[in-house]
Amino acid sequence: MDIFLQQIVNGLVQGSIYALVALGYTMVYGIMGLINFAHGEVVMIGTLVTITVAGSLIKAGMPVALAGLAGMMAAVLVCMALGWALERVAYRPLRHAPRLTPLITAIGMSIVLQNLAMMVWGRNYLTFPSFLPSVDFELAGAHFTAIQVIIVLVSAATMGALLLLVYRTKLGMAMRATAQNPAVASLMGVNVNRVIAAAFIIGSALGAVAGVMVGAYYEIAHYQMGFMLGLKAFTAAVLGGIGNLAGAMLGGILLGIIEALGAGYIGDLTGGFLGSHYQDIFAFVVLIVVLMFKPSGLFGEKSGDRA
Amino acid sequence: MSANLPTPLLEARAVAKHFGGVKALRDVSLSIRRGEIYGLIGPNGAGKTTFFNCMTGLYVPDGGGFTFDGTPLVADASDKAAARGIARTFQNIRLFGNMTALENVMVGRHVRTRAGVLGAIFQNAATRAEEAAIRQKAIDLLHYVRIEERADDLARNLSYGDQRRLEIARALATDPKLLCLDEPAAGMNATETEQLRELIDGIRRDGTTILLIEHDVKLVMGLCDRVAVLDYGALLIEDVPAVVQKDQRVIEAYLGA
Amino acid sequence: MNFGRFFRSTVGIATLAALLVALPFVAAMGGQAWVRILDFAILYVFLALGLNIVVGLAGLLDLGYIAFYAVGAYTWALLASPHFGLHWPIWAILPIGAGLACLAGVVLGSPTLKLRGDYLAIVTLGFGEIVRIFLNNLNAPINVTNGPQGITLIDPVSFGAFKFSGTTQIFGFAVSGPQKYYFLLIALAILVIIINLRLQNSRIGRAWQAIREDEIAAKAIGINTRNLKLLAFAMGASFGGVAGGIFSAMQGFVSPESFSLIESIMILAMVVLGGMGHIPGVILGAVLLTVLPEVLRYGVGPLQMALFGKMLADPESLRMLVFGLALVLVMRFKPAGLWPSPVRRRELQETGK
Known part of the structure; x- marks a missing residue:
């Protein structure tokens, strides 16, 4: 029972991070139908920028918590700019190209960003400065640390803010309208270009927050870390029903928990044949199974053929 | 006139389809005879295309069904419809x-x-x-x-x-027995429409039964042997053009409310 | 000059054949390494044309193609190496490898192919990762794949006593191992070119293209889209399986790192960059993307030294950076690929006016 609860806690933490990244995928996909493969790289750059900024501020004598906050702000700003630039330079010219074209561009940008990051930050693992004392809490037999609590709280707050933005502001309404039908939205006076840019910028900001938290959680970062994270977050978005914000959040958390439980129990389940290093396959196995039985995702609406 | 006819080519029995709360088709029954040009008209949103999509297997009807050439049509298999001999064009x-x-x-x-x-x-x-x-x-x-x-x-x-x-x-x-045309004259000028009329007439003369969904009432009345009128998903009337044209309900549906 | 017509004439074919025969001997003057690069270029031509059936003809976005290649490669490695002490002959292993890859394709494709295309992309991508994770970890408790170390001492391709490894004297010429593989690979590539050409202008090929263009309309004229997509997907997978087997034998060594996602992306890029669905374009894409990175590998370092007097950036990452940029730029300025089919090219010019 202890393991079970512990894995639920771990899964919730990891899942909050997936959820934040998944939101970036789902917003862009919902509005323009593009899998933005480079989103995982945006997250990675968020982590690495935080390391550089916070690291040098700490070295300059700034209090650790303040430096961490400054690092996060810097990461959010850099990533927003990066998201904006990606859309403007790489995707916007391809708005009316065949479906495969922007996807290949996205893959290309992903490769470019990874290798740029490698040139800037090198190919070695970087350590993330510890912002917080490692306090341990215990509840009903499950242990958790201050950073885990903070990750869940920050994710919840960020997602809450996003929901407010999307459902309570004019920009949010324009975004929802564009997702429904870009042509009609533009007839109604919505500036579709601005909406798409906003989706990229907001998604990247969420990605940056997620990047900071991944770094803080694992205390380690690497130029290739964005790939697997991005892939799983996209899986989470599909799991929840792509294009659906609440679905991305729930899908992310669900995926985190499934992975954690899977990793905790796979040894027992297979009689020791498969160990916890198979953790990464759960995301994809779950994805395939869900798509088999509920193609529109767990929380997505049924999308029939458009005749 | 109906005494010497064999079974109809297509028979729809109480076909119903709803999307959420909207009843797109309310128990529509009609039959298309071999060799005729059959018109299906109605105001916008009357359910013409929905009927079409149910028949060609793109939608699964919520009630009723179709018999084609003596045997029932399988729902939800648009690739099977073509094999059975139903071909379509798209609006x-x-x-x-x-x-x-x-x-x-x-x-x-x-x-x-x-x-x-x-x-x-x-x-x-x-x-x-x-x-x-x-x-x-x-x-x-x-x-x-x-x-x-x-x-x-x-x-x-x-x-x-x-x-x-x-x-x-x-x-x-696809060698169809039944050719279904979904608003083929949409967006055409008078000359093009006239050429289309000749083409459709020719196809029928060469032995293919035709189901024509059309907005252009003049084209339908001039070309079709029989016409059915849908309004709010329900069949108003199914008869020869001369009768349909004079029907009070049809006139109301097109002019009214 | 019309290349197409030239290559269809007898003189053209003879010239091309002579060039292809001479190529490995010319390349050998620069060292056997260049012959090996040539071998890989042709292997990638084979792989890319296999994927072209899936992506170019049927329009299915397969991002896990390399997994099928891995299935073929490990099938050969396990059935023809000291690892299990098995040394089965080629006529048994190659069909088994292709069959297993095909089976994997069917198992993966049947649930996903009825879904929207983007889901296929992500599922195939995930499948590629699953295969790699298994290859990496299936060394305990039973050692099946030997984990990250991979499998070594794999048997070369051989027909009876004729082995494709090592140097042989043929008509007084010393023909090296890579050169022999070159001719084997050329034969396979010609085979896959013929299959592509014939499929493209066939009933099945047209149905694939119809599905690519408009799935609903394809269904309306009676095409069983699900089965045909599965057929394309499974065929692509089988080609991947065959290529994997040859790769295994040619290298004598396989390990999971040869089957990473970037390999899948490379092959997809070959198909798309070259000119999706257009066979000469795909061949160009495959050759370009195999040879260009090698040229960059040898060229980038010295070039930097010459220009700046020191190494500014790691050649490996610079090479990948150039590759990524090339993908972006080609999609931006030549969306139909570098060498699109003539009909498409004419279209683009017409709309350009």
Whole structure:
């Protein structure tokens, strides 16, 4: 029972991070139908920028918590700019190209960003400065640390803010309208270009927050870390029903928990044949199974053929 | 007049379809006889295209069903409908844009031919003969709809009227018993509509039954043997044009409320 | 000059054949390494044309193609190496490898192919990762794949006593191992070119293209889209399986790192960059993307030294950076690929006016 609860806690933490990244995928996909493969790289750059900024501020004598906050702000700003630039330079010219074209561009940008990051930050693992004392809490037999609590709280707050933005502001309404039908939205006076840019910028900001938290959680970062994270977050978005914000959040958390439980129990389940290093396959196995039985995702609406 | 007729080609029995709370079709029953041009009209949103999509297997009806040529149609299998002998065109033309006009018609022969991967790779005599027959039939059909000189152009580069014709040729390539045309005259000028009228009439004379969904009441009344009128998903009347035109309910549906 | 017509004439074919025969001997003057690069270029031509059936003809976005290649490669490695002490002959292993890859394709494709295309992309991508994770970890408790170390001492391709490894004297010429593989690979590539050409202009090929263009319209004319998509997917997978087997034998060594996602992306890029669905374009894409990185590998370092007097950036990452940029730029300025089919090219010019 202890393991079970512990894995639920771990899964919730990891899942909050997936959820934040998944939101970036789902917003862009919902509005323009593009899998933005480079989103995982945006997250990675968020982590690495935080390391550089916070690291040098700490070295300059700034209090650790303040430096961490400054690092996060810097990461959010850099990533927003990066998201904006990606859309403007790489995707916007391809708005009316065949479906495969922007996807290949996205893959290309992903490769470019990874290798740029490698040139800037090198190919070695970087350590993330510890912002917080490692306090341990215990509840009903499950242990958790201050950073885990903070990750869940920050994710919840960020997602809450996003929901407010999307459902309570004019920009949010324009975004929802564009997702429904870009042509009609533009007839109604919505500036579709601005909406798409906003989706990229907001998604990247969420990605940056997620990047900071991944770094803080694992205390380690690497130029290739964005790939697997991005892939799983996209899986989470599909799991929840792509294009659906609440679905991305729930899908992310669900995926985190499934992975954690899977990793905790796979040894027992297979009689020791498969160990916890198979953790990464759960995301994809779950994805395939869900798509088999509920193609529109767990929380997505049924999308029939458009005749 | 009905005494000497065999079973109808298509019979719809109490077909119902709803989307959420909206009842798009309310127990529509009608029958199409062999060799006739049957018109299905109604104001916008009356359920014409929904009826069409149920019949061709794109939607699954929520109630009722279809009998085609004596046997029931399987719901939710649009590829089976073509094999049974129902071909259709689309209201908003759906051609294979990056294939040539000729290829568009050739692919229409798919359901009447059988060559597989091995045949294609080894190019055995049967495959080559079949391929030649497909090509000849496609050329003939392009002639038939009078766009043979556009054979090698990509479908998406054809003019609007030619695209309509190409779509009809592609549908005819499946050797249909029933050809369903979904608003073929939409967006056409008077000359083009007249040419279309001749084409449809010709197709019927050559032995294919036609179901015509149309907005252009004049075209329908001049061309069809019988007409059915849908309004708010329900069948108002099914009769010869002369009767339908004078029907009070029809006039109200078109002019009224 | 019309290349197409030239290559269809007898003189053209003879010239091309002579060039292809001479090529490995010319390349050998620069060292056997260049012959090996040539071998890989042709292997990638084979792989890319296999994927072209899936992506170019049927329009299915397969991002896990390399997994099928891995299945073929490990099938050969396990059935023809000291690892299990098995040394089965080629006529048994190659069909088994292709069959297993095909089976994997069917198992993966049947649930996903009825879904929207983007889901296929992500599922195939995930499948590629699953295969790699298994290859990496199936060394305990039973050692099946030997984990990250991979499998070594794999048997070369051989027909009876004729082995493709080592140097042989043929008509007084010393022909090296890579050169022999070159001719084997050329034969396979010609085979796959013929299959592509014939499929493209066949009943099945047209149905695939129709599905690519408009699935609903394809269904309406009676095409069983699900089965045909599965057929394309499974065929592509089988080609991947065959290529994997040859790769295994040629290298004599396989390990999971040869089957990473970037390999899948490379092959997809070959198909798309070259000119999707257009066979000469795909061949160009495959050759370009195999040879260009090698040229960059040898060229980038010295070039930097010459220009700046020191190494500014790691050649490996610079090479990948250039590759990524090339993908972006080609999609931006030549969306139909570098060498699109003549019909498409004409279209682009027409709309350009």
